[in-house]
Amino acid sequence: MKTSPRRLLAIGVAAATAVALVACSAGGNAAGGNAADGAPEKVTFWGSWSGDQVAQLDAQADAFNESQDKYEVSYVAQELVEEKLLTGLASGDVPDVVLWDRYNTSLYVPKNALAPLDEYIEADNVDVGQFFDQALSELVIDDVTYGMPLLVDNRSLFYNTAALDEAGVEAPTTWDELKSVAEATTVHDGGTLTRTGFQLNDPGLFNTWLAQAGGQMYSADEKTTAFNSPEGLEVLDFWQSLLDAGVYELGFGEGVDAFAEGNVALKLDGPWALSSLDAAGTEYGIVQPPAGPTGDKGAGMGGFGLIIPQGAKNADGAWEFIKWWTTQPKNGVAFGEISGWIPANIEAANDPYFTDNPKYAAFIETLEYAKVRSRIPGASDVEGKALIPQLERFLAGEINAEEALSEAQNLGDQILADNQ
Structure with a gap:
């Protein structure tokens, strides 16, 4: 040829x-x-x-x-x-x-x-x-x-059907419902968390939560970050409310598939999880990610x-x-x-x-509404080096929400400037 x-x-x-x-x-x-x-x-x-x-x-x-x-x-x-x-x-x-x-x-x-x-x-x-x-x-x-x-x-919301049936609740469609269902399905045994109502273990999904709150990761001109905003604080305030309600503890279920084992009632996950869950015989359902306080939808593709x-x-x-x-x-x-x-x-x-x-x-x-990650030069480093480390510190209780977003903004804006 x-x-x-x-x-x-x-x-x-x-x-x-x-x-x-x-x-x-x-x-x-x-x-x-x-x-x-x-x-x-x-x-x-x-x-x-x-x-x-x-x-x-x-x-x-x-x-x-x-x-x-x-x-x-x-x-x-x-x-x-x-x-x-x-x-x-x-x-x-x-x-x-x-x-x-x-x-x-x-x-x-x-x-x-x-x-x-x-x-x-x-x-x-x-x-x-x-x-x-x-x-x-x-x-x-x-x-x-x-x-x-x-x-x-994309990440949609998985739910353990037995856990929800036991609590007499249905799969949530909003943040408020998510918290309510998580509280209803959380189980403690003698003060020890044995089943988490919601697995809040991935701060890398912050951009998805931010979209659900109606916020943006970057400014319109793409020169600065925009996540240090009322919407960004709303996300972290909601996360904190879940922690305060005792529906999740940092590190719970690490090293095992806690959802497949029945120790997680709700989690955000992707279609790659289906085969292993089916192989394990887990009874579960999936709904769209919950909408934010004003009905905004968000998901990452x-x-x-x-x-x-x-x-x-x-x-x-x-x-x-x-x-x-x-x-x-x-x-x-x-x-x-x-x-x-x-x-x-x-x-x-x-x-x-x-x-x-x-x-x-x-x-x-x-x-239908999922969006891909930003291609702004430096965006991957903004998330990986500036934002996620501060969110991890927030979830660990080392800093508050305002400090986490402010410190992430300062470093993130510098990363964007260096990549202009």
Whole structure:
């Protein structure tokens, strides 16, 4: 097969560099991944998924391989796949396609690690409107598309049906109801907490709570933080009310799946939890995250896409695999049946397999308003280095709400200024 102009554009490397890549790469098939004697061309697929998830990805690759006879995709699990990709770019040993945490796109495009896909999209008339817009937005930098959305998720509210039935309450839909149900389902034995009404163990979800309170993480001009606000204080005041009511204690349930064991009545979690809970025989239900004091809804959208690295030896084969998986709804549904993950393809996500299952229905409903994390330069450090550490100190009782948000604002604003 001759190397196509589209592939050359996607690879985006100088001729001399391309020669060097071929010379030092493993695997041997030099001319665009061609195989000898008419055998299928090899397509190497990297991702960070391991353990039981390898079988899921192998099954999907096998389905693609059986659907045509030109390409053969093989999955190779990699620890720290993003770092390994950068190392591979330097050595010339890169895969053809990567299962990609979409949030990393804005960090790795400046490193020249990802190949643009717009030429492929235009040549094959792919309608990108078939994907959840928020998911697609994480893969588009400066109007250039670097990947296709594959999987989406959000945190919805899980509840232990036995615990709620025992207390004679229903799944909450608002903050006030959440506190009431948490109090009703909390169990102490001789002063020891044995079942928490709500697992308040993830301060990294503050941005979701803030949206439910009607607040914003950043100012309109994106130059400063905006979480040190009445809405931000409202979030922490609500958290404090849960702690004061004794429905949760810091560190409760750590190291085990306390919800699966029946020791947690309510928790925020994602669709990745379904398979283990079902395997454990846990009786549970799922509803949308609770609305805030004035009815505002909020949820975060995460998930994966598929990208082609710069220097991929078989970018054409990688694109055919990406297109097959992401743009044909039946293939997205099939992987959902294998893995439990929700497709980023809207039609696939709204397949009866998901919408007729009450455990998935809440996630699908929540995706209608879920938003991805900010791509403002420095935003990840604002959360990871400025905000979350102060929230952890607040939950530990070391500082009050005003101090936590003020200290986080000071450091967060400096981080944003340094990244302007």
